Amino acid sequence: xxKSALAAAMLLTAIxxxxxxxxENVNFALDWKFEGPSAPYFAAIDKGYFEDEGISVEISEGxxxxxxxxxxxxxxxxxxxxxxxxLMRFLDQNxxxxxxxVMMVYDKPPFAVVGRKSLxxxxxxxxxxxxxxxxxxxGAWAQFPIFASENALDVDKITVEPxxxxxxxxxxxxxxxxxxxxxxxxxTLNLKRLGIxxxxxxxxxxxxxxxxLYGNAIIVNTDFAKENPEVVTGFIKAVGKGWKDAIAExxxxxxxxxxxxxxxxxxxxxxRLQMAIDANVLTDSVKQNGLGGIDNDRMAKAIEQTKSVxxxxxxxxxxxxxxxxxxPEGGIKLQ
Numbered sequence: 001x002x003k004s005a006l007a008a009a010m011l012l013t014a015i016x017x018x019x020x021x022x023x024e025n026v027n028f029a030l031d032w033k034f035e036g037p038s039a040p041y042f043a044a045i046d047k048g049y050f051e052d053e054g055i056s057v058e059i060s061e062g063x064x065x066x067x068x069x070x071x072x073x074x075x076x077x078x079x080x081x082x083x084x085x086x087l088m089r090f091l092d093q094n095x096x097x098x099x100x101x102v103m104m105v106y107d108k109p110p111f112a113v114v115g116r117k118s119l120x121x122x123x124x125x126x127x128x129x130x131x132x133x134x135x136x137x138x139g140a141w142a143q144f145p146i147f148a149s150e151n152a153l154d155v156d157k158i159t160v161e162p163x164x165x166x167x168x169x170x171x172x173x174x175x176x177x178x179x180x181x182x183x184x185x186x187x188t189l190n191l192k193r194l195g196i197x198x199x200x201x202x203x204x205x206x207x208x209x210x211x212x213l214y215g216n217a218i219i220v221n222t223d224f225a226k227e228n229p230e231v232v233t234g235f236i237k238a239v240g241k242g243w244k245d246a247i248a249e250x251x252x253x254x255x256x257x258x259x260x261x262x263x264x265x266x267x268x269x270x271x272r273l274q275m276a277i278d279a280n281v282l283t284d285s286v287k288q289n290g291l292g293g294i295d296n297d298r299m300a301k302a303i304e305q306t307k308s309v310x311x312x313x314x315x316x317x318x319x320x321x322x323x324x325x326x327x328p329e330g331g332i333k334l335q
Contacts, residue, residue, distance in 0.1 A: 023056040024231050029068040029080035031139075031216055033061050034261040036272030037185065042256035044242030053234025059260075064165065065139030065183075065216055066090075073099040078224040079235060081105070083139040084217045085306060088321050092312050098222040101322045103236050103292045105243070106215025106280040111140040113147070113204040114187040115179030116172065121202045124151040124209055133163040133177035140181040143206060143213060145309035150210030169194055185275035189268055205279070213302045214294060215280060217322070225326070232326045240291060240332035247277055247334050282334060290331020294322055 030038055041059055044050055050057045060077070062068055068080030069090045075098070084101050091097055113132070115121025121130065124147070134141040148155050161177055169190040171177045180187055184203055191201060207213070218239065225232045246253035254270045281291070299318045307316065 023051070023054055024228065025056045025058070026050075026079055026231065026235065027077045028057050028059045028235075029062055029071045029077040030059060031062045031065040031068055031081045031083070032183075032186070034059075034257060034264065035186070036254065036257065036269035036274075037276040039250075039253040039257040039269070039273055040242035040246040041239065042242075042260055043245055043253040044238045046256045046259075047241070047245065049238035049241045050235070053231075053238050055231060055234055055238065057235075057238075064135065064137035066137050066142065068219065069099060072219050072221050073097040075221050075223065078221050078228075079232070080219050081216055082219050083109075083142070084214050084219075084321060085109075085302070086139060086142050087217075087219060088303070088306060088316065089142075089310060091320055092314055092316070095314055099219055100222055100225075100320065101217035101219045102225070102232060102324070102326045103218035103239065104214055104294050104322070105217055105239075105291070106276075107283045107286050107291070108207050108280050109139075109143075109211075109213055109215030110183040110185055110276065110280050111143050111147075111181075111206040111211065111213070111215070112184040112187065113140070113144070113179050113181055113206070114172070114184070114191070115202045115204070116175075116196065116200050117202055118200050119175060119178040121179050123202075124153060124204055127179060128154055128157040130178035131159045131161050131176075133161045133168055133171050133180040135165050135168055135181070136162055138165075138181050139216075140183060140206070143211060144181055146211050146213070146305050147204075147206045147209060149309055150305075172196075184279065185272045189272050189275070193265070193268060212298065212305055214299070222323075225323075229326065236292065236326055236332075237328070240328075240334075243281065243291060244332070244334045246273065247282060250274055250277070286331075286334065290333050292327045292332050293324055 065083040066086045068082040071077045072080040168180050172180050173194040173196050250273050258264050258266050303316045
């Protein structure tokens with residue numbers, strides 16, 4: 001009996017060890033800090049969705065929606081989260097770089113110009129004659145030329161003040177700039193935290209003003225993806241479950257976030273997550289078609305808009321920017 005029990009225990013230990021060893025370690029590069037919209041990824045960890053796919057995930061903060069692209073392209077991170085429009089330009093400037101998008105998350109991008117009514121900003125045209133604060137690595141700033149073109153803005157009449165991410169909203173709160181570029185759910189709530197009421201804020205969401213672009217997507221190192229297709233497929237599956245849970249129970253997802261960022265204001269980050277869900281993730285298109293994929297006609301239009309303000313060195317090719325082959329057929333249903 002004792003020998004039998006000992007053998008069984010040793011077998012269980014061996015199975016456990018083998019299972020642990022089989023876990024693929026994946027470093028995931030976020031676009032930004034540990035805030036509300038990153039909660040679904042932490043929820044996926046805590047609920048064991050990555051583990052179920054044989055993946056152990058470590059999540060790292062980013063420094064802007066362009067930040068993860070070179071990290072993934074160089075192989076420093078196998079998977080990241082970044083702006084697909086910036087990815088287009090990166091691949092144009094670095095032909096053959098081993099990076100592509102595999103899952104669209106922000107079906108409607110959060111690129112925005114956020115201003116203050118008390119400083120005279122209520123419409124795009126009001127930016128003329130004003131000071132616009134823009135962090136150079138900011139994804140919204142990267143798309144501002146399209147926004148300006150679509151709204152017939154005279155950019156020579158706009159004074160652009162390069163600002164750092166930490167000083168962007170404080171400068172607007174202090175009236176040192178009249179508006180800033182940023183993600184809608186980031187800048188607005190950062191301003192609110194600084195004492196600027198929502199009633200004084202003007203949120204010019206670029207997608208509501210003629211900009212037909214997609215937003216941030218899961219990107220992968222293509223060399224890694226070729227060698228580990230099941231890991232990429234499993235990663236996407238787990239992320240989809242994380243977003244589905246976050247939509248159903250955002251407060252629970254925020255608990256997972258606060259574990260990693262104890263200094264976070266849980267109520268504020270819950271509001272930020274809900275803004276991202278409502279405006280960027282759970283769009284009418286996603287409700288109908290599922291999360292993750294793209295519409296080819298819309299992508300073609302996005303490329304044409306990019307061409308209107310950016311001179312491609314090489315002929316743009318949507319197939320280089322997005323690979324849908326790792327997605328489940330029919331997309332990821334979130335409701």
